[in-house]
Amino acid sequence: MTNSFWKVLFREIGHSKARFFSIMLIIFLGVAFYTGIRATGPDMSQAATDYYAQQKLATNSVQSTAGLTKSDLAVLHQHRSQLTYQAVNYLDINQLNNNQVVRVAELPTTQKLNRVALVSGRLPRKANEIVLDQQARTGQPKLKLGTTYRIDTTSQLNRQFKRRSFKIVGFVNSPRYVETTDRGVTNVGKGTLDYFALVKPGTLTATVASRIDVGFKNLRHVTPYTAKYNRINRANTAKLKRWLKPQAAKRQAQLQKQAKAQLVPQAAKVQQLAQQLPVNSPILQKAQAQIKQAQARINAISQPTYLYTSRAANPGYSEYHENTQRVVALSTVFPLFFIAIAALICLTTMTRMVAELRIQMGTLKALGYSNTVIGSEFLLYGGLASLLGTLVGVGFGVNFFPRFIAQAYGTMYNLPPISAQYIWTDILIALVIALLCTMGSALIVLRVDLRSSPATLMLPKAPKAGKTLWLEHWHGLWNRLNFNHKVTLRNLFRYKQRLLMTVLGIAGCMAMMITGFGLKDSIGDISLKQFNQLWHYDAIVVRNGSQTAKQRQALHSEKLYHNDLVLKQAQVTVEKSGVAVQTATLSVPQHPQQLKKFVVLRDRQTHRAYQLSNHGAIIDEKLAKLYHVKVGDQLPIKLGNRTAQNVRVAAIAENYMEHFIYLSPAYYQQLFDQHPVYNGNLVQFNAHHQKKENTFANNLLKHTGMLNVTLLSTQKKTSFQMLDSMNLVVLIFVIAAGALALVVLYNLTNINVSERIRELSTIKVLGFYDGEVTMYIFRENLILTVMGIVVGCFFGDWLHTYILQTAETNNLMFSPGIHPLSYVYAAALTLAFSLFVMFFMHRKLKHINMLDALQSVD
Template identity: 70%
Template sequence: MTTAYLKTILREIWSSKARFASILLIIFLGVAFYTGIRATGPDMSQAAKDYYHQQRLATNSVQSTMGLTKHDTRALAQHQSQIITQPVKYLDVNQLNNNRVVRVTELPKTQQLNQLRVVAGRLPKAANEIVLDNQARQLQPKLKVGTTYRIVSTKALNKKLTRQTFKIVGFVNSPTYVENASRGVTNVGKGTLDYLVYVQPKTLKQSVYSRIDVQFKNLTNVTPYSARYRRLNRQNTATLKRWLKPQAKKRQAALRASASRKLVPLQTAVTGLQAQLPANAPQLVALQGKLKAAQAQVAAIKAPTYLYSDRNDNPGYTEYHENTQRVVALSTVFPLFFIAIAALICLTTMTRMVEELRLQMGTLKALGYSNTAIGSEFLIYGGLAALIGTVLGVAFGVNFFPRFIAQAYGSMYNLPAIHVQYLWTDIWVALAIALLCTLGTALVVLRVDLRSNPTQLLQPKAPKAGQTLWLERWQGLWRRLSFNHKITLRNLFRYKQRLLMTVLGIAGCMAMMITGFGLKDSIGDISTKQFNELWHYDAVVTRSGNETSAQRRALAKSNLYRADLKLLSKQVTIQKSGVAEQTATLGVPAQTAQLQKFVVLRNRKSQRADHLNATGAVIDEKLAKLYHVKVGDRLNVKLAGQAAKPVKISAIAENYVNHFVYLSPAAYRHTFGKRPVYNANLVQFNRASEQRANGYADQLLKHAGILNVTLMSTEKKTNFKMLDSMNLVVLIFVISAGALALVVLYNLTNINVSERIRELSTIKVLGFYDGEVTMYIFRENLILTLLGIFFGCFLGDWLHAYILQTAETNALMLSPDIHPLSYVYSGLLTLAFSLLVMVLMHWKLKRVNMLDALKSVD
């Protein structure tokens, strides 16, 4: 390649800056979106892996129904070559002074496992110092480093603490709880933990451990969530069970021996009385009866049950992985739209470039240049645009999209910031696709012209022949059309490739904007539908047992109170092999007929009301999707401390937040074999401010037996604060789709004008004004834009439904409806881009040199 020819190529790039920039920009957008979204899932997974490894997250945990002793720790200490262990003491407390359920956990002297990450302040050093879970700052903003923290509960629980007043010295995050909202379930208060607090050893008076955390060394360098990790974890759990299996009988024997020792004085007294009194003496008979009852109690002491769990049972651990997989799923859909549209536009652009340079190609051929040398101009032109676009796209996409999306998820999880990584496989794939879009399309277009001889190339290409339209046969309509409208319709169908490319390009961009706005609708509708249409209560009052008359008076005496419904409310777990365990709220109303006044159970599609029956349960729609069950199937429901029971599903009801299982009292007795204890009330208020509602809750908590008051206004604020961050992800879709739509419209319109510059110059010479010449093009663009908007609506519906299916979390169902205004906004944006492009084209058409454009090459 000569220097002169290289200069010719550079001049061509400079003289067609707009076309070169449009190809580069399309490649940039496609590559940035592809590499950025593709890197987000792995980046999020790597952040979790590094965090778990750094904080030494336990792989397994062991609990017992009777607590764990030093004999259990010694049994595990025999296997120190394979495991690291850390016994933990904790106490779940229902706070009566702040309406929160907290877990008070003693910190070990040396944190070998589950090391806390300090967010603010430091770890405690003195007995009166305490650190709080960082979630506490979200729930109780008044808590700060240096302030006093008091643990106030029932007298029985208060006695289990050596002190109740502490100084807050820091806030921490635990690797055990990576999810912000959930801290697991408990058997006190409302049934779920709000946050954790960590104290120095010897703060709790417990003689046994609550849990032993275990880390198997063979999993230290194994990637979490991988198939190998799951396989080794199953083996490790089986090994752990085998090691501790003998301990159950030993603990039973020890408990019986301890209880028997307490009976020694009683046995001695019986023996002494037998020597002094006759066998039928009332005093002796009574004492003997007491001894037999005590001995029966000793004999009835059962072996404790050991409970084994792993990381999958930690709130948020499994869901975080599922969210990363959802991002991976998204990365296979959206980038395809960008790549497909980029390929279409590049094909059109390179086709036009080849047609424009036919004269130059013929000249070079006549001068003796080879086909390779002639074609190299187009390959260098397209390859340079692809290469620069790819480099810029990778640099922007890999550094922007993962951080942006991870920040959106950051409100849901307390993991550290991610570190971006360059996935070279995806980068090479993106480069290959970019080169295919430019070089591949150039070669496809060149294959015909390079075979032509110089004489053919030096002749202008014959304009595309017109044809009779089917509309022309509709004489009644055709005769009423103006000349300009007839020309517009003929030109549309004359250039079918341009018609197809424009409609497909705009439809793709329209679909992505609809999906973006639709996601905003789906997220925003949850609050309205859940708290306004489905839940018609303002507070949940949780009690220790059945309602007393004093509690009834306290509940109803306030002028804030309007009505209430008694029900059994418990946290249950739903289990099925192959599906992540879910936590649900079991509700059993005392009066099933009154339930619909407080909770609307209805089919989402038909809006038909669902009712409780004597044998089946009503479950939420998301739960049914997760476990792939339908009406008539059975679902395993497990109450705390009991075996799972199969429950028949009688209806599947609309719901968006968390999971529920509703049973009638008869169905509850049929399933669990006992009568329900109505330990909660759903309460409706008269119109009330947040201040009055909090005052009502505080007054209720002063009464004995009332454990917790959950205000729905607080729940609404807490639950949907994290959803606000999802608007950032929506913004990505809308801006990216809008940018692509603008580039597509500009590029195609620019090509359209370039292709028909002689035609436009001709009508300008014939006396058309500048505005009329612009309208000559704009009418066609407007029709194509409207067609793209029309087909984009259907494509957007499909894409939105797919995104919802992949983007939902386990405890959340997004509303599947798209608001009509979202279609309007998307359409108006697309039309606005079309108008903007035509304004730019108007200025270009005004500067057209008609004499140069009409010069003949004959």
């Protein structure tokens, strides 16, 4: 290639800067979106992997119904070459002074595993110092460094602390709790933890450990969540069970020995009484009976149950991975949809470029240049635009999109900021696609023209033969159209390729904007429907047993009290192979016929109301989807330490947040072979005021047996904050789709004007005003835009449905509907972009050089 060739190439770029930069911009948008979204999932996963490794998150945990002793630690010590272990002592309490359920744990002197990350302050150094979970400040803003923290729970639990007043010296995050809000379940209070607190060893009176954390060394360099990790972890768990299996019998013997040792002095006293009193003495007989009962209890001491859990039991651990996988799922369709539109526009642009340079191609061919040299100009033109667009797109996309999306999820998880990583496979794919969009398009168009003779190429391409439109056969309509309208319709349907490209391009952008607005609707409707339409109560009261007369009187005497429903509430787990373990709230109302006043149980689509029956449970729709069950199927649920029971699904009700299972008292008794203990109330208020609601909760908790009061106003506020963070992700899609729509409309309109420059110059010569010339083009653009909007509505519905199915979390269901206003907004934006483009085209049309446009090449 000579210097003249390069001059021609760069001169062409200079003369067609708008076209070159439009190609580069389309490639930039497509590549940035593709590589950025594709990198988001791996970047989020890598951030979690690095955090787990840095904080030494335990791979497994062991618990026992009888506590864990030094003997258990000695067994693990024998296998110290394979693992690291750490004993943890904790106590779950219900704080009566602040209505919170707290896990108070002793912080090991040396944190071998589950190292906490300081957010502010420092770790405790003295016995009177304490550090709190960062989440504690959400529910109690008054908790600050240097203030006093007091443990105030039941008298029985208070005695298990050597001291109960502490100075707050720090706030921390724990790798065990990746999620900001969820701290797991407990058998205290409402059944879920609010936050944790860490104190110095020796604060609790317990002599056995509550949990042993284990870190297997063969998993240190294995990426979490992978199939390899899961396979090795299963083998490790089997080892743990095998090593600790003999400990159950040893612990049983130890407990029996301790109990017998306590019984020996009492037995000796009874023997002394037997020597002093007659055999038929009531006192002696009573004492001997007590000894027999104690001996029977000792003999009844069973082997403790050892519970083995992996990281998956940690709140948020599995959920975070599922969120990253949903981002990965989004990255397989949305960016490809984006790139497909870019490819479509590039094909149209390169086709127009080849058509414009026919004469130049003919001249070069007449001068003896080969087809390879002639075609290389177009390939280099498109390749250079693609390469520049790809380089800038990769730099922007990889550094912007992952950080923005991770920041949106950052309000839900306690993880450090992500680090951008370049996934070279995706970058190479993006580059290949970009080159195919331009160079491939050029090759497709050139395959015909390069076979033509120089004489043919140096003549303008013959215009397409006119055809009678089917509308012209509709004489009643056609005869009523004026000249301009007839010309517009002929131009539209005569050039079917241009019509198809324009409609598909606009439809694709419209579909992505509808999807973005639709996701915002689906996310925003969750809290509104859940708290306003389905839940009609304001507080949940939890007791330690059935409601007493004093407790009922205390509740009814509160000023805010309006009505209540007595029920049993408990946390159950749903376990099934192939699905992550789910936690659901089991509710059994004492009077099922009154439930409809507090909770609306209905079909989501038909709104048909459901009633509790004695032949099955009503479960939420998301739970049914996760476990692939329908009405009449069985769902396994586990209540506490009992064996799992299969519950028959009687109905599937509309629900968007968390999981719920509703049973009638008779069906509960049938399942668990006992009467339900009604330990809770759903309470309705007669007014809504935050301070009064807090006073209501504090007053109730002063009464004996009251464990917890959950205010729905607090839960609602937290839910809205979480969903607002997800709206930021949606904003990305709307902005990106809008930017692409603007570029697509500009490019297509510019091509349309360039193709018809002689036609437009002719009508200007004939006396058309500038506004009339603009309307000549604008009418066609407006019709094509409207057609694209209509087609885009159908594409948008499909894309929205697909993304909802991939983006939902396990305990959340999006509202599937799209608001009518969202269609209006998307259509209005598309029309606004069309008007914006025509404004610039109007300025261009005003300065058409008619002499150059109309000159003949003959």
